[in-house]
Amino acid sequence: MKHADPFMAVLLPLLSGLILVNILRARRGSDLFIRKIPGIDAIGEAVGRATEMGRPILFSIGLGGIDIVTLLAFEVVAHVTRLAARYRNRVIVPVVDPVAIPVLEEIEREAFASEHRPEGFNADDIRFLSDSQFAYAAGVVGIMHREQVATNFFFGIFAAESLILAETGQHVGAVQVAGTPSALQVPFFIVTCDYTVIGEEYYATTAYISREPVLLGSLVGQDWGKLVLLVLAVVGTLLTTLGAALPTLKPVADVFVKWIGGG
Amino acid sequence: MDRTQTAPAFLQEFFSKHLFVPLHGWAFVGALLGTLLVAGLLFFLLSALPPLARRRLMKTLAFVAGLFYAVEFFWPEKGNPLTGYLIPLGTFLRVMGCFAIGLGLISLCTVHGKAVGRRSEGWINSAAFFAAFFAIVVFGFWQQYGKQPVHPGAYTFAGGMFHILFIGMYNSLEPTMFSILAFFITSAAYRAFRVKSAEASLMLGAAFIVMLGQVPVGMILTSWIPPDSGFAFFRLEKLANWILTGVSSAAFRGILFGTVIGNLALSLRTWLSLEKGAYFDKPL
Numbered sequence: 001m002k003h004a005d006p007f008m009a010v011l012l013p014l015l016s017g018l019i020l021v022n023i024l025r026a027r028r029g030s031d032l033f034i035r036k037i038p039g040i041d042a043i044g045e046a047v048g049r050a051t052e053m054g055r056p057i058l059f060s061i062g063l064g065g066i067d068i069v070t071l072l073a074f075e076v077v078a079h080v081t082r083l084a085a086r087y088r089n090r091v092i093v094p095v096v097d098p099v100a101i102p103v104l105e106e107i108e109r110e111a112f113a114s115e116h117r118p119e120g121f122n123a124d125d126i127r128f129l130s131d132s133q134f135a136y137a138a139g140v141v142g143i144m145h146r147e148q149v150a151t152n153f154f155f156g157i158f159a160a161e162s163l164i165l166a167e168t169g170q171h172v173g174a175v176q177v178a179g180t181p182s183a184l185q186v187p188f189f190i191v192t193c194d195y196t197v198i199g200e201e202y203y204a205t206t207a208y209i210s211r212e213p214v215l216l217g218s219l220v221g222q223d224w225g226k227l228v229l230l231v232l233a234v235v236g237t238l239l240t241t242l243g244a245a246l247p248t249l250k251p252v253a254d255v256f257v258k259w260i261g262g263g
Numbered sequence: 264m265d266r267t268q269t270a271p272a273f274l275q276e277f278f279s280k281h282l283f284v285p286l287h288g289w290a291f292v293g294a295l296l297g298t299l300l301v302a303g304l305l306f307f308l309l310s311a312l313p314p315l316a317r318r319r320l321m322k323t324l325a326f327v328a329g330l331f332y333a334v335e336f337f338w339p340e341k342g343n344p345l346t347g348y349l350i351p352l353g354t355f356l357r358v359m360g361c362f363a364i365g366l367g368l369i370s371l372c373t374v375h376g377k378a379v380g381r382r383s384e385g386w387i388n389s390a391a392f393f394a395a396f397f398a399i400v401v402f403g404f405w406q407q408y409g410k411q412p413v414h415p416g417a418y419t420f421a422g423g424m425f426h427i428l429f430i431g432m433y434n435s436l437e438p439t440m441f442s443i444l445a446f447f448i449t450s451a452a453y454r455a456f457r458v459k460s461a462e463a464s465l466m467l468g469a470a471f472i473v474m475l476g477q478v479p480v481g482m483i484l485t486s487w488i489p490p491d492s493g494f495a496f497f498r499l500e501k502l503a504n505w506i507l508t509g510v511s512s513a514a515f516r517g518i519l520f521g522t523v524i525g526n527l528a529l530s531l532r533t534w535l536s537l538e539k540g541a542y543f544d545k546p547l
Contacts, residue, residue, distance in 0.1 A: 202525065
């Protein structure tokens with residue numbers, strides 16, 4: 001296990017502090033602004049389209065189980081299921097990790113109950129397919145074809161199967177909304193999906209849907225954190241460039257680069 | 264490196280001699296029944312707690328567990344008293360996860376059992392699932408606990424069947440599915456590179472340069488530019504390298520910055536039980 005180097009020992013508490021300060025500000029009623037995220041705005045439209053076509057919705061949470069990234073996907077599942085319940089549609093959720101089954105069942109059951117349609121919940125719509133990556137992909141592809149899904153949501157952790165899923169969705173003519181923090185899979189989703197929630201936007205999803213002060217505050221804290229990283233990057237670039245030209249600045253640049261590099 | 268070496272001696276002895284040792288016979292049955300009894304008792308006690316107290320207990324447990332990893336990370340490596348507990352704690356978490364194996368099996372059998380029972384469309388696929396499932400379970404146990412081959416490397420009937428089913432069929436299906444990716448990449452690339460907007464044209468141009476810069480024919484096209492001249496940057500391999508390491512990497516790192524801070528914020532909210540939503544204490 002890695003331990004904190006001097007740079008991490010300063011940076012992590014600083015970023016955590018910025019996030020917590022903004023959560024406190026939001027709780028005290030500060031008016032916080034977040035920009036529009038088209039991918040999340042499109043969720044309602046995508047659910048509505050499936051309902052108009054009289055076909056079900058598929059929600060893939062990717063290869064995750066109960067982990068920090070997939071927990072956010074659970075919140076989107078809840079939101080989509082509530083909308084689907086309102087429009088009398090259903091949401092099929094195939095999973096890789098059996099641990100997620102009872103959690104997702106509870107989430108769907110509560111979502112249907114909150115829309116006064118408890119009878120709409122069907123436990124068979126939460127399906128364990130396989131814990132193997134490509135067997136899961138094959139299973140999801142089969143569901144898309146058999147059920148002729150009208151809308152696909154891909155939120156969570158994805159790897160090489162992302163393109164298999166999203167391309168099949170294109171072939172069955174589904175509207176597709178995807179979101180993943182995995183920078184490697186984002187390009188595949190961008191070219192195959194109608195809307196893609198990219199990188200950090202994924203972590204803004206719950207705040208955007210709920211407008212909950214704690215989540216909004218955390219989002220603003222994240223922006224402050226990015227500003228800190230940007231300043232560090234600019235200072236580092238300037239010091240390194242000037243250090244190469246001015247010998248008096250070189251020791252300062254070396255110390256800074258060594259500190260950032262964990263030395 | 265053996266992480267238990269930095270744990271206090273008495274705990275090291277407890278872990279290695281009493282807690283994580285293989286048990287056999289009646290000792291195994293006793294340990295299994297005892298564990299089930301303790302788990303049942305804990306489950307009963309948790310269920311008996313009022314919802315508010317249960318939530319507080321969960322929050323406290325989440326905080327203590329997170330605190331352990333945070334303190335272990337920030338405490339200097341030399342003389343860190345917590346590092347020794349990482350592996351036993353990881354083992355404990357893995358064991359907890361194993362309890363959920365049956366859930367997947369129940370889900371599979373319910374969905375496919377209903378399809379077979381109702382003879383719904385495609386029920387034959389569900390029947391194939393049961394046939395495959397029972398075949399691999401039967402031959403798996405048979406080859407493990409049945410008669411073993413006399414000659415090394417040889418197969419018994421059960422071993423051969425298991426080999427055909429698992430290595431021959433299941434393992435081959437994985438790369439087969441993966442190979443489909445090649446065709447999907449082509450169709451996705453066709454859609455992405457259609458010139459329908461200024462951005463798509465830019466991407467097509469960049470992709471064209473990067474692809475040409477990776478192959479000998481692309482390098483030949485601009486080989487007439489002397490490598491030591493002021494225009495050497497315009498050689499296709501150099502342009503391709505600049506797009507990959509300059510433009511693309513910068514965008515990639517920008518996304519990573521945001522993702523990492525987002526992950527930190529989410530972890531912090533979960534650790535301090537500040538997270539809201541369907542999985543947590545308050546529906547959104």
